[in-house]
Amino acid sequence: MQAQQSDTLSGAMDETVSPDKEMKRIGAAGFTGTFIEFYDLQIYTTAAALVFAHVFFPQLGKVAGTIAAFGTIGVVFVARPLGSVLFGHLGDRLGRKRVLVITLLMMGISTILTGLLPTSEEIGVLAPTLLIVLRIIQGLAAGGEYGGAALLIAESAPIEKRGAWSALPQLGGAASTSFAALTFLITSLTMSDHAFRSWGWRLPFLFSGALLVVGLYIRFKIRETTVFTKEIHRRGASKAPIVDAFNAQPRDLLLACMVAVPSFAMLYLVLTYVVSYGVNQLNLGYTEVLLLSAGNGVVLAVGQVISSRLSDRIGRRPVLIFANGLATVWALALFPVLHIGTVATYAIATIVSLLIGGFISGPLAAFMCELFQTRYRYTAVGLCYSAAGILGGGLPPLIAGSIISAYGTFAVGRVLGAICFVSFCCCIALRETRGRALDADFAEQI
Template identity: 50%
Template sequence: MDQPQQTVGVQPPGTTAPSKKDMRRIAIASATGTVIEYYDFLIYGTASALVFPHVFFPALGPAAGTVAAFATQGVAFLGRPLGAILFGHFGDRVGRKKTLITTLFLMGLSTVLIGLMPTAAQIGVAAPLLLLLLRILQGLAVGGEWAGATLLAAESAPKGKRGFYSMFGSLGGAIAVVLANLTFLIAGLTMSNEDFISYGWRIPFVASVVLIGVGLVVRLKIEESPVFRREAVRSGTASAPLAEAFRKQPRQMLFGSGVLVMVFAFFYLSGSFLASYGTAHLHLAKTTVLSIGVLAGVVWCISMILGAVLSDRFGRRRVILVSTFVSVAWALALFPVLDIGTAFSYGAGVCLTLVFAGLVFGPVSAFMPELFITRYRYTAAGFCYNVAGILGGAVPPLVAAPIIGAAGSLALGGFLAVLALISAVCTMGLKETRHYEMDRGELVAG
């Protein structure tokens, strides 16, 4: 199957490799943007667990309202591959920087509007329909964000530290976990439950406008990827990047779409469904669940950094494989640990789940961009990432409650174990990429 190879040629003016100072700026820009975008995305998940069943779906009752709230969360994942195709197309044709500014603006606007929305009590069925529309726009924006943020760093970083620098785009999402839970925790501690459901939940959404301004300033100051600029001068840009990716690297597109299924399943289950599980099933206090969420976000950050650093030393594929195979066993142990019912066991379950996910997510930030050549890298990496998001991020939180209701929590653990095994098998179908050059314009058989 196709193997990447560097194309050698004259380096166009203005496309020299970034300095260490430039790399620090690019890393900060990657992380800052994804902090904002995933903060916006994650506060929706927390609100789905704690507030939206009461605010937007009160007629359905608590159980059905929670399912409906998570369904609107899942709709965004359906929009993510479309966002990957749309923004990936422009990212591969007009550049990474301009596209990332656009995704940030769209995400911010959608999130602020959610915070300003009238409730079902005020406008009836129009409220959940508007919520659904804004959630789709969020999905489109996030669909184009991760690939651009990570490959901007990957295409600029020195080979030996590519895993570390590429990780910053994903690290922003981990920092967002801390901020999202902390914001809701502060709101919950400073107001009554009635006030929180009435108006307090809106504060995290509207407050994101400040983060958006910061993110736009940071991204406007960075330079375009030198690898993209060289490819544009050397060979032009792809007219149909998605079709070209499937035609030239079908195996990488297929298996790449499965590598992150486990990460999405573990991450979004921890961030949304387990928050509901902790309060409704284990009867833990909301502040306890949110406090553990903050701690879990810190653990997620540390494990992601560790995974990225290890991948620079031992290889992306090896770190991902070991972590996913261990995750299969952990998935089966997760709910027996949670069902002990104490705050400590709940915290251990959530934190360990994110440790294993972080050890995979760190290396994947470089692994996914490295799989593809420059002409369609944005589209291909984003498409694989967001297809995995549907399988791992949208489906498990939506089916978790019905599975537990019908067959118990062990059955849900078995379902998670199958998803982790899918990720392991897909990783086995791909080759190590640590030594590949990012400046690639051709493929050779091998």
């Protein structure tokens, strides 16, 4: 195994490519991979909000069916930590590139199969069962995707611009937010509501096949990171990265898990509850909601670009403290603003939520990569990001319906505000990481 690793890694290092060209290639690989990952996740989220209650859970009725559809969104977040451990282990032992090809294949194929699934009317309870199985596969892949994409760029980027370069995986996710909405918008504009609910929703899932081919082509062209190859040649691969991570940095793992929670919460509440609210409460048509949603990625990207570049100037920690503090305040105001009940306030609620989410996620990849040692960095980054996904992306949309039914919408805001406040405190407790050389001895820099 070690000999095989050495041959592969040596081949990667012998390749003569200019640093600028290689960095652009690596940036494109990180951007494209997360674009496809988040496109797959977001078209699913949009479909769950618009049609899955009717397609896969018709026997439950409109309200319970919607809750069940949103519940399947949470499945991917539960599977993510398992994927981060599994693929993090492989990525810390075999390298970043190989694992990223595997996760991309799993994500793309499971998405295409989702678009081909028969409905509950056709095969009964087997339909939602298969849907959940495919969601588990997507979750496993997503757990390994982000950490690898983040490391691929952060371990290759110039230290003074690491924040800006490392934001590319997040920008891939932001771009896919708008692209997914546009895909559904074009689909809905070219057919009746009945046709869209019947079969049109499948087309964005099937289109993922073309994106998969592009993503694989780009990823096969990149080489392994120098930081990882140096670590392998110097000390060899860790036998148990997750054990090493918990032994060496348990406090950092716990605190870092909370940093990204508000970003997930803001994004997925917008993509699930807010979209559903626009359709079911404001009586907006699918076309109007999707048209408004098409701008979501632009807003998210603006926040990410500003915060990632700012983190290169003043540090990751100040930016994250400010953004998570702002999220705490906005969480309390979000539902009162939304429930004014106009299209204008619907748009304001969406824009502010996504802007704050972008401010948090912008410096996130650089911050997490700088926080952990190379030997277990893939595992640690993926695990923290996945845990944040459960707490912020999976839990709030899942419990929002139940809390609203029992206590009203303002109770959801208070719960969300409490979660954001805990994240704010965790940001304060973590140290600054900007300027750390990722291939140096960790002990020398703390």
